[in-house]
Amino acid sequence: MRLAFKIWLEQNGKAFGDGPCDLLQRIERTGSLRKAAAEIGMSYNQAWRLLxxxxxxxxxxxxxxxxxxxxxxxSTVTPQARRLMHSYRAFREEVADALNRLFGAHFSGEE
Structure with missing residues (x-):
């Protein structure tokens, strides 16, 4: 058995999570919303509407x-978006560590 989880931030609905963070990282790397969307199999219009x-x-x-x-x-990622990505990744990593510790404490030795 293994732990699986999803985490996202809400503000008037789902506002940020793994998918948008990944998309923004790809935009930052490629300099293009179109290229970033294509890399994850999303249409340009869908990615544009999401953002x-x-x-x-x-x-x-x-x-x-x-x-x-x-x-x-x-496309260029804004400084605010860059800070959000950094904070989200750090937060997600800490959440994963905490959840894995809890999972181990409650399910160690379980088959």
Whole structure:
């Protein structure tokens, strides 16, 4: 038996979790919402709508978007989004450690 869990933050509905954090990390790495969405098998429109919804719930922008042109467009993760990602990952890691300790204390030796 193993422990499995999901964790997310809510503010007027689901506002942030593993999926959005992963998407933002990919945007930060690729510089593109379209490329990041494609990497996880999500359509650009779906990813764009998700981020717009989350921005509304969180009350701050997650991306700065550059419209395409001769050199192409792109997306940059905002400083607020970067802080949120950092805090969420640190919090999630601590939660995982705590839950694994509790799981071990209550289910050690269980088959």
């Amino acid at each position: 717009r919804t989350l921005e509304g719930r969180l009350g701050f922008p997650l991306l700065v978007r550059q419209v395409g042109g001769a050199v192409g467009g792109g």
